[in-house]
Amino acid sequence: MAATARLRITSGDINGFIGLVVDNLSVLAFLAGALIGIFHFPAEVIFGRMFPGTAFGALIGNLIYTRMALRSGRADACAMPLGIDAPTTIGMGLLVLGPAFVAFKQQGMDENAAAIATWQLGMAAMVVMGVFKTILSFCGAAVQRLVPRAGLLGSIAGIALVLMGFFPLVDILRVPIVGLACLGIVLYALVAHGPLPGRIPGVLFSIIAGLVLYYALGPFDLLGPGFHAPSAPQWRFNLPWPSLGFIDGLKYTLPYLALILPFGLLMVVGGINVTESARAAGDDYPVRDILLTEALATLVAGICGGVAQTTPYIGQPAYRAMGGRSGYTFLTGVFLGLGGVFGYLSNLVEFIPLAVLAPILIFIAIHITMQAFEATPQKYFAAVVIAFFPAVARMLAIKLGDPGIVAPEHFAQLYTHADQGLPELAVIVILGNGFIITSMVWASFVVALIDHRLRHAAAIVLVGAALTLFGIIHSVDPNGSIYLPWTLDPSARGLVWQFTAAYVVLAATLFLLSLQPASSIDRS
Known part of the structure; x- marks a missing residue:
């Protein structure tokens, strides 16, 4: 067995870290924006109870993937990126958590009790998905044989196209001056592969440009009702302690199993596909280890209060191409995990408007939909x-x-x-x-x-x-x-x-x- 390599942070790791963190932030921002904006969910329950556990799951998964890359013994090994899954997190917010919160209130619960019950439902959903994914980790190949690729990729592309694409597009056009500019930059940099000044990553350039437009024009009423001054940063210290709250939430999961179980199935199949993609790029990781790690990360997130599952991200070859090795997943995991504990993730989500982050989700939706056709005869x-x-x-x-x-x-x-x-x-x-x-x-x-x-x-x-x-x-x-x-x-x-x-x-x-x-x- 090769000797374990030492952890080193390279310039490529910094680029990969920025891209992976921004992807995760955009998903968290949409989850919070949908729950607060559409369903009037209490923000403090999201930021103080849901975010810490969700981020802690990402920390655990990224640290394990970092260790897997180091144990390969190769200095140029690129770790598998892990983060909060975008399609199923958006689905959880719009199809499970939001409607459940409203239903609990209609049953006579006050707002706080309804929010806690919804949080417990989210925790239970993560535990159910984590157990389901653990079981499927040992029979992933059989799943692929039973359901044709068109069915697996077509179903996730449907989520991407209409939930991950359409709803964020609406958020972009609610602040059109900022949103369309950011969308144009993202499409130029990531779809057309156009050059940017100083070779700055496209996602980072889009966010900087969007923030400049938003905070330069907004105070002068040039963005209309789309501008909202950010609230002062809040110190939120919340340790993601293990909790048995998911047990109380299990009784609420039955109506949503037809969504929860397919969400877990899609992540197993997606994990198999992205592992094959990494192998083609030169990083050969055991499929079962990749799947079990993300199943464990989802379980940990659920037990510690999280409501969004983790997944190995599509695009490991892209992170390798930008110079990412084992350091970028380490940095991402630590940044997200500590951000959930100390509250700066929620401060960033509140500071960066959804119109600035939503274009990233549009790009991911386009990529997933294209992949459904590219990978299917x-x-x-x-x-x-x-x-x-x-x-x-x-x-x-x-x-x-x-x-x-x-x-x-x-x-x-x-x-x-x-x-x-x-x-x-x-x-x-x-x-x-x-x-x-x-x-x-x-x-x-x-x-x-x-x-x-x-x-x-x-x-x-x-x-x-x-x-x-x-x-x-x-x-x-x-x-x-x-x-x-x-x-x-x-x-x-x-x-x-x-x-x-x-x-x-x-x-x-x-x-x-x-x-x-x-x-x-x-x-x-």
Whole structure:
């Protein structure tokens, strides 16, 4: 075994550190901005309870990845970057934590009690995902065999496109003078690979330019209502002590398992893919060690109060190309971990407006969506595209009729007003419930069709029928809860029957088509 290398901080590590920290800050900023701005969540619970544990998980994961790079014995080894996952963190904020907070208040809790219950739900979700990812770490290859790449990448690209791309774009255009300038710089530097003065990293240049515009124009009312003077920095000292609060939160997780478990699954598959990417760039790390580390980091984060899971970041070859070795992950982990404890992460999030950070999320969304096509054979592009539609439905449900935003008595009308067929907006909400698994089922079904494996496609559709029957996908409960169908009231049972029967009829149709004598049909 090679001797352990010594930790050294190079100029390339400084560049990698800046990029990795900014990526994490942008995700934390969007999480806080969405919870506070959309759902009116108490800021102090976010900054004082959620951030420390979340950042501590990133510290643990980055230190282990740093150690893995050093143990390789190679001075030029580039550590695997680890950070707070953007798509699932945005999904947690918009689809789980925010709606749950509103639902708790509607059940009669006061604001503080609702916020604590939501925090405990977030902790429990992290622990559930951490355990799930630990199990899947030992069977990652089997997961990849069962779900085609178009289904895995298409589902995460759907999240990226409509949740990670669209919502931040709205935040950019709420302060358009600043936001569009920052977006243009990010696209120029990171998409067009244009040169910048002094070879300054594109993300850092964008943030500096955005802050100059924001704080130079804002005080003179040139940004309209989009400018808000930053509050004075606050000393927030919060140690992320292990807590049993996640146990109290476990009872709240059931309605959200159809989101929580796919979030964990996506990180396992993503971890496998980025490990292969690092191996191609010259850094060969054991896949199981990479996956177990990030599963451990997620578990630690949840037990210590975190609400956002960690993941090995896409782009390890890019960090290697900019000169990053083992020092940049060490610096990032320490910066994030201490920032959660001493509160400067929350001060930075409050100081840097979302319009300045959101363009980074737009770039990541573009990159993830492009990757879904680049890593998928062209003949399966249709499967990738169809995986987007359930995510679009979920986005519309959030904006037009999500029960976390619209009062339940108003939302209930969506199920009763229709001239013909099922109510249109009810269909949108039902399609959006469990959208990640729906995307996987639909994309897998289309891949089987393209391969002329009609009976295999029929089997996938029957799986969709079973999932629909219990509300794992297409839940008729406005909150997206799973259920036993025979416990529902007659009108809801009728909706379940309609959607379940639709899958069964489709499966039967495909089976009958497979009976054709045409030699081109593979009946397997």
